[in-house]
Every structure is written in structure tokens, then in C-alpha cells.
Amino acid sequence: MNRERIFKVLVAPHISEKATILADKNDQYVFRIAPDATKPEIKKAVEALFDVKVQSVQTVNIKGKTKRTARGIGKRNDVRKAYVRLVAGQDIDFADAN
Template sequence: MADIRYYDVILKPVVTEKSMDIMADKKYTFLVHPEANKAMIKEAVEKMFPGTEVKTVNTMNNDGKTKRRGRTEGKTVKTKKAIVTLTENSKEIEVFAGL
């Protein structure tokens, strides 16, 4: 496994209708490094966004889809998503504030 630092764990936020709806419950969705575990994701969120306290982390692994181009077959990149739930007395994450 590669040496992953906390700033390499979170790749980008996921902005969809469903992820925006669950933000009212202090749940935020991020695209994360495929080799990151829940403890690494929790540490990264707490260090990157000061004042936040993570309650739970749920992760999903999405395999790459098989695509064809003529006779050639290939696969798209596999991804990993994390839904981070913050505690009640935690600060909001400012990345999502203007959306």
C-alpha cells in the first residue's frame, strides 16, 4: 500500500441532489482515495476542516464499468465514496456552504 497522507485522502466533494439533501443531517459525501480506510478518512476530514468532529464514516467501493470501442474492451477507473457524518456540536464544512 502506498504512503497516503491526510491531504491525499479526500479527492473532491460529491455534489448531487441526493448528497445535497442529506447535508441537512450533517452528512457530507466525498470522493476518496481507493486505498484509504475509515480511520484515514476521519483523520483527513478533522485536519482539513478545523472545528469538525466526525461521528461515523460509511464507505462505498464502485468498480469500473466495462466499455467498448470497436473490438477493444477496457474498464473505467474504480472509485471510492465516503459519507461522513458529523457530531451535533460540530461546525459545518464550508466547502458546501455556498451550494
Template sequence: MANVQYYDVILKPVITEKSMNAMGDKKYTFFVHPEATKTQIKEAVEKMFEGTKVKSVNTMNIDGKKRRRGMTVGKTAKSKKAIVALTEDSKDIEIFQGL
């Protein structure tokens, strides 16, 4: 695996209606580096956001969608998504406040 630092693991947050509803249960969804492991994701969240303690990490690999441009067929890039659950005594993640 490539040398992935903790600030390279989390790419961007996923902002959808389903992920916003899960924030009430202290579950946050992020797009992450495709080669990142669950332990790397846990460490990255705890280092990037002060006062957070991760309870569990669920990951899913998303294959690229098939796209056409005329007769040419291609695929979009594949990605990886992580749902991070925080403990009860953990602080909330501030980037989601006000959304």
C-alpha cells in the first residue's frame, strides 16, 4: 500500500439526506482514500477532529458507474465510503454544524 498519511485518508464528507439523519446517532459519513484501512480511518478522525473518540468504522467500496459518450463506453472512478460512529461521551464533529 502507498504511504498514506492521516491527512490524506479523509477526502471529503458525504452530505446527503440519509447521512444527515444518521448524525443524530453520532454517525458521520466520509469519502476516504481507496487504500485506507479501518484503523487508519479511525486514527485520522481522532487526529483531525479534537475530542472525538471513534466507536466503530464501517467501510464500503463503490464501483465506478458505466457511462457512455456516443458509442464509446467507459467507467467513472471507483471510490470508498466510510461511516464513522462516535462514542456517547465524544464531542461532535464541527464541520457538520450549521448544515
């Protein structure tokens, strides 16, 4: 997998309270990913970018909420996330990532 595709597959880490709890308890990390990314691509991208071994990948599509604004009805963007489980003993430190 070329370096350009790695950065297109993984859009950003998703940092939230739930994601932090998953990282501490289950060695799972959450990433926002491209809508066309596949599980094997996600696995290769995480392994190449962070130099870790991935045990499994789960993806979820989250539909954007419809919200009322001053100008009428609006809609938030749809989001696709990947829950990546690492092999026991592996760790990702986002503050020290290359």
C-alpha cells in the first residue's frame, strides 16, 4: 500500500471519552476513515503508520443528524469510523506519532 493511500484511508483519530475508555480497557483505538476504505486497507494503514500489529477491525457508518437551524433544516455530515483492536501489549501514542 502506497503512502498516499494510507493518509486517505485514515482521516483522523477519533478522540472522545468512549474512545479513551476502549483504549485503556480493550486495546481498541477509534479512527475516522474514508467512506470507501475496506477492512484490509485499514489494517495495513494502521500497521504501516503506527508500527503495531492489528488483531481485528470493526467499522460503523453513522448517519448525520437532522438539526433545526435559524435558516431552516440542516443536516450534519455522515461519519464512518473504524474500531481497531491491537494485539496484547501493543500501544498507540497519538502525541508521539510520526
